[in-house]
């Protein structure tokens with residue numbers, strides 16, 4: 001499978017993770033250890049944070065992310081993370097809710113327009129990608145990226161292709177060898193850099209003129225290292241912006257796409273979700289305050305992320321010799337943990353193949369993650385420790401508000417719901433994005 005370039009596939013992962021609690025593959029001089037025991041996963045990914053780095057596969061993605069959070073390591077990563085973190089403080093996230101709902105309303109207008117002209121066919125993956133990109137644009141820059149800056153939207157879409165290319169099994173070659181795809185990709189990167197540089201310059205001028213804004217870019221520009229009082233350079237801000245755009249866009253789009261598919265495949269789940277959304281009234285505009293009153297929607301999203309984790313495989317490289325579960329792991333080895341495998345493992349989950357949001361609810365119907373009692377090493381959609389997703393609360397709020405707004409007003413009916421296969425790179429998307437038909441609910 002390695003020789004056939006199938007390392008990044010579910011089939012390869014299944015082979016590896018079937019051997020408990022740990023299995024080993026030698027790839028030339030490299031050693032890779034696949035962990036399928038939650039205690040070992042927790043012990044290494046959470047507990048050995050200080051002596052692990054990104055894998056070599058990820059190093060290739062530097063061409064896309066520059067020196068943003070995804071790529072930096074050690075003290076530099078800690079410093080940068082502390083600078084970026086305020087962008088995702090609870091107060092800030094609260095303030096992004098309005099922009100998330102603005103994006104949902106813009107999608108609703110677009111769909112109504114199309115529906116009125118008899119255009120009812122959509123592709124769920126593309127639509128969800130467009131709306132999450134819209135949310136990222138509005139929250140980062142304070143603008144409707146798709147309408148006001150279609151070139152950024154275009155550059156980001158192209159960049160996603162480069163990103164998938166770099167982390168594919170033959171990514172090393174694709175990144176180095178000249179090809180039309182590589183030329184297009186580099187042009188997209190340059191274009192995005194130019195646009196983001198201009199946005200930074202404009203925002204700095206606005207802030208200098210005393211105009212305050214509530215977007216992420218302003219927070220990044222104003223962030224200061226508490227020890228040195230220093231802010232980030234424009235180049236660093238640009239890398240963090242690119243990282244946030246790419247990290248926050250496809251992952252959430254993927255989660256929403258799988259959720260819409262599961263709703264179509266589970267009519268009783270759809271009915272209960274619709275009851276929750278309808279209880280707000282047809283003309284209600286959803287807001288941050290509604291999040292707590294959407295327990296079933298929160299449970300639905302968690303169940304979707306459990307069954308179909310958008311990030312499905314995590315890797316680390318140990319920088320020292322370590323011992324794990326009685327095995328000696330030499331410095332330089334790779335460790336793998338697979339969300340897809342652990343989230344669906346019958347040893348840790350009751351009826352794991354059943355799509356059942358109620359496992360996340362307590363007896364009073366309130367959302368409570370502890371109700372499903374996941375071992376932290378058996379449920380890790382957002383990763384671990386110092387590398388844990390910075391946008392987790394952002395994504396859950398966004399997911400709930402978008403699902404409620406879209407689901408209250410529209411039936412989204414996949415054309416062939418039974419035959420959707422996952423396509424894997426860093427994320428696990430529905431292959432071909434799920435063709436579907438739209439119908440208004442009222």
Ligand code: HEM
Nearest residue numbers: 069247248251252255310311381382383387389390391395
């Ligand atoms: C359902 C949606 C999402 C999922 C499943 C997800 C998952 C993850 C995972 C697993 C990691 C850690 C990767 C690793 O350890 O190698 C991560 C990191 C990250 N995520 Fe997310 N993510 C989601 C949404 C978002 C959003 C909406 C944003 C921002 C708007 C975001 C920003 C980030 C950033 C900046 C990091 C890097 C953290 C660091 O290395 O310090 N993510 N995400």
